[in-house]
Amino acid sequence: MDLDFSSVPSGGWAIDTPSLKRAWRLKMAVTHPDRMVGRSEKEQSIGAQQSALINRAYETLLNPLPRAFYLLERHGVKEISESDSLEDPELLMEVMELRERLEEAESEEEAAEVRKDNARLLDATVETLEKAFGENPPDLETAKQASVQLRYWTNIEKAAREWSRGKRVELQH
Structure with a gap:
Protein backbone atom coordinates (compact mmCIF):
# COMPACT_ATOMS: atom_id res chain seq x y z
CA MET A 1 0.00 0.00 0.00
CA ASP A 2 1.27 3.49 -0.85
CA LEU A 3 1.53 5.53 2.34
CA ASP A 4 2.44 8.75 0.54
CA PHE A 5 0.12 11.62 1.35
CA SER A 6 -0.26 13.67 -1.83
CA SER A 7 -1.19 16.83 0.09
CA VAL A 8 2.43 17.24 1.16
CA PRO A 9 4.58 19.14 -1.32
CA SER A 10 7.94 17.56 -2.06
CA GLY A 11 10.16 18.71 0.77
CA GLY A 12 8.00 21.75 1.48
CA TRP A 13 6.35 22.96 4.64
CA ALA A 14 2.83 23.83 3.54
CA ILE A 15 0.12 21.31 4.29
CA ASP A 16 -3.37 21.33 2.83
CA THR A 17 -5.00 20.15 6.05
CA PRO A 18 -8.42 19.23 4.57
CA SER A 19 -6.70 17.20 1.82
CA LEU A 20 -4.43 15.54 4.37
CA LYS A 21 -7.42 14.60 6.51
CA ARG A 22 -9.29 13.25 3.48
CA ALA A 23 -6.29 11.13 2.44
CA TRP A 24 -5.93 9.87 6.01
CA ARG A 25 -9.60 8.90 6.21
CA LEU A 26 -9.49 7.10 2.85
CA LYS A 27 -6.41 5.11 3.84
CA MET A 28 -7.81 4.32 7.29
CA ALA A 29 -11.05 3.10 5.69
CA VAL A 30 -9.00 0.35 4.06
CA THR A 31 -6.57 -0.53 6.86
CA HIS A 32 -8.46 0.10 10.10
CA PRO A 33 -8.42 -3.00 12.33
CA ASP A 34 -12.25 -3.05 12.41
CA ARG A 35 -12.18 -3.62 8.64
CA MET A 36 -9.95 -6.67 9.11
CA VAL A 37 -12.40 -8.71 11.19
CA GLY A 38 -12.86 -12.12 9.62
CA ARG A 39 -9.58 -11.97 7.72
CA SER A 40 -6.60 -14.19 8.35
CA GLU A 41 -4.33 -13.46 11.29
CA LYS A 42 -1.57 -12.41 8.88
CA GLU A 43 -3.88 -9.96 7.05
CA GLN A 44 -5.03 -8.53 10.38
CA SER A 45 -1.43 -8.07 11.48
CA ILE A 46 -0.48 -6.35 8.22
CA GLY A 47 -3.57 -4.14 8.43
CA ALA A 48 -2.73 -3.14 12.02
CA GLN A 49 0.85 -2.27 11.01
CA GLN A 50 -0.33 -0.20 8.05
CA SER A 51 -2.94 1.53 10.17
CA ALA A 52 -0.29 2.45 12.76
CA LEU A 53 2.02 3.80 10.02
CA ILE A 54 -0.77 5.86 8.49
CA ASN A 55 -1.70 7.31 11.90
CA ARG A 56 1.93 8.14 12.64
CA ALA A 57 2.37 9.82 9.24
CA TYR A 58 -0.83 11.81 9.70
CA GLU A 59 0.17 13.02 13.18
CA THR A 60 3.69 13.86 11.99
CA LEU A 61 2.44 15.97 9.10
CA LEU A 62 -0.37 17.61 11.06
CA ASN A 63 1.79 18.89 13.94
CA PRO A 64 4.51 21.49 13.28
CA LEU A 65 7.24 20.10 15.55
CA PRO A 66 7.28 16.51 14.27
CA ARG A 67 6.80 17.84 10.72
CA ALA A 68 9.89 20.04 11.08
CA PHE A 69 11.95 17.12 12.41
CA TYR A 70 10.69 14.89 9.59
CA LEU A 71 11.52 17.41 6.87
CA LEU A 72 14.98 18.03 8.31
CA GLU A 73 15.58 14.29 8.32
CA ARG A 74 14.42 14.03 4.69
CA HIS A 75 17.02 16.67 3.83
CA GLY A 76 19.77 14.72 5.57
CA VAL A 77 20.06 16.85 8.72
CA LYS A 78 21.00 14.73 11.70
CA GLU A 79 18.33 14.25 14.30
CA ILE A 80 17.92 17.12 16.73
CA SER A 81 18.71 15.74 20.15
CA GLU A 82 17.96 16.78 23.69
CA SER A 83 21.47 18.26 23.84
CA ASP A 84 20.66 20.74 21.07
CA SER A 85 19.66 23.91 22.82
CA LEU A 86 19.13 27.56 22.23
CA GLU A 87 22.35 29.41 21.54
CA ASP A 88 20.77 32.86 21.34
Whole structure:
Protein backbone atom coordinates (compact mmCIF):
# COMPACT_ATOMS: atom_id res chain seq x y z
CA MET A 1 0.00 0.00 0.00
CA ASP A 2 1.27 3.49 -0.85
CA LEU A 3 1.53 5.53 2.34
CA ASP A 4 2.44 8.75 0.54
CA PHE A 5 0.12 11.62 1.35
CA SER A 6 -0.26 13.67 -1.83
CA SER A 7 -1.19 16.83 0.09
CA VAL A 8 2.43 17.24 1.16
CA PRO A 9 4.58 19.14 -1.32
CA SER A 10 7.94 17.56 -2.06
CA GLY A 11 10.16 18.71 0.77
CA GLY A 12 8.00 21.75 1.48
CA TRP A 13 6.35 22.96 4.64
CA ALA A 14 2.83 23.83 3.54
CA ILE A 15 0.12 21.31 4.29
CA ASP A 16 -3.37 21.33 2.83
CA THR A 17 -5.00 20.15 6.05
CA PRO A 18 -8.42 19.23 4.57
CA SER A 19 -6.70 17.20 1.82
CA LEU A 20 -4.43 15.54 4.37
CA LYS A 21 -7.42 14.60 6.51
CA ARG A 22 -9.29 13.25 3.48
CA ALA A 23 -6.29 11.13 2.44
CA TRP A 24 -5.93 9.87 6.01
CA ARG A 25 -9.60 8.90 6.21
CA LEU A 26 -9.49 7.10 2.85
CA LYS A 27 -6.41 5.11 3.84
CA MET A 28 -7.81 4.32 7.29
CA ALA A 29 -11.05 3.10 5.69
CA VAL A 30 -9.00 0.35 4.06
CA THR A 31 -6.57 -0.53 6.86
CA HIS A 32 -8.46 0.10 10.10
CA PRO A 33 -8.42 -3.00 12.33
CA ASP A 34 -12.25 -3.05 12.41
CA ARG A 35 -12.18 -3.62 8.64
CA MET A 36 -9.95 -6.67 9.11
CA VAL A 37 -12.40 -8.71 11.19
CA GLY A 38 -12.86 -12.12 9.62
CA ARG A 39 -9.58 -11.97 7.72
CA SER A 40 -6.60 -14.19 8.35
CA GLU A 41 -4.33 -13.46 11.29
CA LYS A 42 -1.57 -12.41 8.88
CA GLU A 43 -3.88 -9.96 7.05
CA GLN A 44 -5.03 -8.53 10.38
CA SER A 45 -1.43 -8.07 11.48
CA ILE A 46 -0.48 -6.35 8.22
CA GLY A 47 -3.57 -4.14 8.43
CA ALA A 48 -2.73 -3.14 12.02
CA GLN A 49 0.85 -2.27 11.01
CA GLN A 50 -0.33 -0.20 8.05
CA SER A 51 -2.94 1.53 10.17
CA ALA A 52 -0.29 2.45 12.76
CA LEU A 53 2.02 3.80 10.02
CA ILE A 54 -0.77 5.86 8.49
CA ASN A 55 -1.70 7.31 11.90
CA ARG A 56 1.93 8.14 12.64
CA ALA A 57 2.37 9.82 9.24
CA TYR A 58 -0.83 11.81 9.70
CA GLU A 59 0.17 13.02 13.18
CA THR A 60 3.69 13.86 11.99
CA LEU A 61 2.44 15.97 9.10
CA LEU A 62 -0.37 17.61 11.06
CA ASN A 63 1.79 18.89 13.94
CA PRO A 64 4.51 21.49 13.28
CA LEU A 65 7.24 20.10 15.55
CA PRO A 66 7.28 16.51 14.27
CA ARG A 67 6.80 17.84 10.72
CA ALA A 68 9.89 20.04 11.08
CA PHE A 69 11.95 17.12 12.41
CA TYR A 70 10.69 14.89 9.59
CA LEU A 71 11.52 17.41 6.87
CA LEU A 72 14.98 18.03 8.31
CA GLU A 73 15.58 14.29 8.32
CA ARG A 74 14.42 14.03 4.69
CA HIS A 75 17.02 16.67 3.83
CA GLY A 76 19.77 14.72 5.57
CA VAL A 77 20.06 16.85 8.72
CA LYS A 78 21.00 14.73 11.70
CA GLU A 79 18.33 14.25 14.30
CA ILE A 80 17.92 17.12 16.73
CA SER A 81 18.71 15.74 20.15
CA GLU A 82 17.96 16.78 23.69
CA SER A 83 21.47 18.26 23.84
CA ASP A 84 20.66 20.74 21.07
CA SER A 85 19.66 23.91 22.82
CA LEU A 86 19.13 27.56 22.23
CA GLU A 87 22.35 29.41 21.54
CA ASP A 88 20.77 32.86 21.34
CA PRO A 89 20.96 34.38 24.85
CA GLU A 90 18.03 36.73 24.13
CA LEU A 91 15.86 33.82 23.09
CA LEU A 92 16.92 31.80 26.11
CA MET A 93 15.88 34.74 28.31
CA GLU A 94 12.42 34.75 26.67
CA VAL A 95 12.05 31.04 27.42
CA MET A 96 13.14 31.56 31.03
CA GLU A 97 10.80 34.54 31.49
CA LEU A 98 7.79 32.61 30.18
CA ARG A 99 8.63 29.71 32.44
CA GLU A 100 8.98 32.01 35.46
CA ARG A 101 5.68 33.74 34.69
CA LEU A 102 4.02 30.36 34.48
CA GLU A 103 5.57 29.22 37.76
CA GLU A 104 4.46 32.43 39.47
CA ALA A 105 0.95 32.41 37.99
CA GLU A 106 -1.74 32.57 40.64
CA SER A 107 -4.77 32.11 38.41
CA GLU A 108 -6.03 30.46 35.24
CA GLU A 109 -6.10 33.94 33.67
CA GLU A 110 -2.39 34.50 34.32
CA ALA A 111 -1.54 31.08 32.87
CA ALA A 112 -3.74 31.89 29.86
CA GLU A 113 -1.77 35.13 29.34
CA VAL A 114 1.48 33.15 29.25
CA ARG A 115 -0.11 30.76 26.78
CA LYS A 116 -1.25 33.69 24.62
CA ASP A 117 2.22 35.30 24.62
CA ASN A 118 3.80 31.93 23.88
CA ALA A 119 1.35 31.35 21.00
CA ARG A 120 2.68 34.49 19.28
CA LEU A 121 6.23 33.17 19.56
CA LEU A 122 5.15 29.73 18.40
CA ASP A 123 3.35 31.19 15.36
CA ALA A 124 6.36 33.34 14.45
CA THR A 125 8.62 30.29 14.64
CA VAL A 126 6.27 28.29 12.41
CA GLU A 127 6.43 31.18 9.91
CA THR A 128 10.22 31.02 10.03
CA LEU A 129 10.05 27.29 9.31
CA GLU A 130 7.67 27.88 6.42
CA LYS A 131 10.07 30.41 4.88
CA ALA A 132 13.16 28.27 5.49
CA PHE A 133 11.64 25.16 3.92
CA GLY A 134 10.11 27.25 1.15
CA GLU A 135 13.46 28.43 -0.16
CA ASN A 136 15.13 26.62 -3.03
CA PRO A 137 17.22 24.96 -1.74
CA PRO A 138 15.75 24.99 1.76
CA ASP A 139 17.62 26.99 4.41
CA LEU A 140 18.33 23.99 6.61
CA GLU A 141 20.40 25.83 9.22
CA THR A 142 17.57 28.30 9.87
CA ALA A 143 15.06 25.43 9.86
CA LYS A 144 17.14 23.50 12.40
CA GLN A 145 17.46 26.51 14.72
CA ALA A 146 13.74 27.25 14.39
CA SER A 147 12.95 23.60 15.16
CA VAL A 148 14.92 23.83 18.42
CA GLN A 149 13.00 27.02 19.26
CA LEU A 150 9.70 25.37 18.36
CA ARG A 151 10.46 22.54 20.75
CA TYR A 152 10.77 25.10 23.59
CA TRP A 153 7.58 26.95 22.61
CA THR A 154 5.72 23.64 22.28
CA ASN A 155 6.85 22.58 25.74
CA ILE A 156 5.79 25.90 27.24
CA GLU A 157 2.41 25.52 25.51
CA LYS A 158 1.98 22.07 27.04
CA ALA A 159 3.01 23.31 30.51
CA ALA A 160 0.63 26.28 30.26
CA ARG A 161 -2.22 24.03 29.11
CA GLU A 162 -1.59 21.70 32.07
CA TRP A 163 -1.03 24.52 34.57
CA SER A 164 -2.62 24.29 37.98
CA ARG A 165 -1.98 26.38 41.08
CA GLY A 166 0.96 25.06 43.10
CA LYS A 167 2.00 22.49 40.50
CA ARG A 168 5.69 22.60 39.57
CA VAL A 169 6.32 23.70 35.98
CA GLU A 170 8.57 21.25 34.19
CA LEU A 171 9.79 21.81 30.68
CA GLN A 172 11.31 19.07 28.59
CA HIS A 173 14.03 20.16 26.24
